[in-house]
Amino acid sequence: MRSEDHLPIGELARRTGVNPVTLRAWERRYGLLIPDRTPKGHRLYREAHVQKVLDILQWLERGASVSQVRDLLENSNSTPPVLNGDWQARCTQLIEAIANLAQRSLDQQLNQAMALYPATTLCDQLLLPLLEQLEQRWRHHFDAGLEQSFFHTWLRSKLGARVYHDNHSLEGPPVLLASVAEQPFNERLWLTAWLLSSSGVAVEVLEYPVTGKQLVHVVDRLQPRAVVLYLGARLDVPALMPLEGVTQLKLLGGISAPIHQERLETMGLANSQLFETPQQVLRLIQQSTPSLDARP
Numbered sequence: 001m002r003s004e005d006h007l008p009i010g011e012l013a014r015r016t017g018v019n020p021v022t023l024r025a026w027e028r029r030y031g032l033l034i035p036d037r038t039p040k041g042h043r044l045y046r047e048a049h050v051q052k053v054l055d056i057l058q059w060l061e062r063g064a065s066v067s068q069v070r071d072l073l074e075n076s077n078s079t080p081p082v083l084n085g086d087w088q089a090r091c092t093q094l095i096e097a098i099a100n101l102a103q104r105s106l107d108q109q110l111n112q113a114m115a116l117y118p119a120t121t122l123c124d125q126l127l128l129p130l131l132e133q134l135e136q137r138w139r140h141h142f143d144a145g146l147e148q149s150f151f152h153t154w155l156r157s158k159l160g161a162r163v164y165h166d167n168h169s170l171e172g173p174p175v176l177l178a179s180v181a182e183q184p185f186n187e188r189l190w191l192t193a194w195l196l197s198s199s200g201v202a203v204e205v206l207e208y209p210v211t212g213k214q215l216v217h218v219v220d221r222l223q224p225r226a227v228v229l230y231l232g233a234r235l236d237v238p239a240l241m242p243l244e245g246v247t248q249l250k251l252l253g254g255i256s257a258p259i260h261q262e263r264l265e266t267m268g269l270a271n272s273q274l275f276e277t278p279q280q281v282l283r284l285i286q287q288s289t290p291s292l293d294a295r296p
Helices: 009-016 020-030 047-062 066-075 085-099 103-116 119-137 144-167 187-198 212-222 237-245 257-267 278-288
Strands: 043-045 175-179 203-205 226-230 249-253 272-275
Touching: 009 020, 009 043, 009 047, 020 066, 047 066, 047 119, 066 257, 085 103, 085 119, 085 144, 103 119, 103 144, 119 144, 119 187, 119 278, 144 187, 144 203, 175 187, 175 212, 187 203, 187 226, 187 278, 212 226, 212 237, 226 278, 237 257, 249 257, 249 278, 257 272, 272 278
Parallel strands: 175 203, 175 226, 226 249, 249 272
Antiparallel strands: none
């Protein structure tokens, strides 16, 4: 690689927002970054290092400790998927519409995609990659707060309307989706609700965080076929223990699942499984109900 293709540590710090002291500590103490060196021993970084730092930041924001990150990077698909030309073009157009606060353009683009592709394909190829790219964009973008507010309001309205419409034509006990994460809006929870309802599975969504005891009360009243619980960066094991009395299938996780996997497994909750993505939730629900007919 030519010398002009390398980045000094100061430039890597500027592009990622991580100061040089921290970058050197990640290298020396945890082996997270292995830079190239000049003949005099100065550190030089490549574009791949920029992406790796962003991946590290993503895991730290999800609640992982620095000591966990190396294993998480090695054992999970934490990097954004590489999109082919058409999907990347769609993703770029959506981001441009979000940046311009252009609701009509967002509606038109997503409506067109929904008319052409099934929900599972859109989750795989467009919507989850879109979320990944937005999360990276919003780490340092000066208008991140405004874009997030606009996009979350639009997405909640869009997916909520789809779920509401689907539920009217679906029968049988619903899948209960809830969150214990302290965050104002969980995009992946709503993507999961939409993916399930568009596949013929009725859903009931508790958008705001609930405790384990509250969740048990809801289960007693609704008698859902399964419970999907999105976890946050911090895991309060005692608060989840009331779920021991819930006999339905319990799916626990979200993007923080790899961080909490060991502790969740030690809880030994009967009839429970871990998940990371909305697609995994749909697959586990379908496997638990073999007679379930998915919509085309």
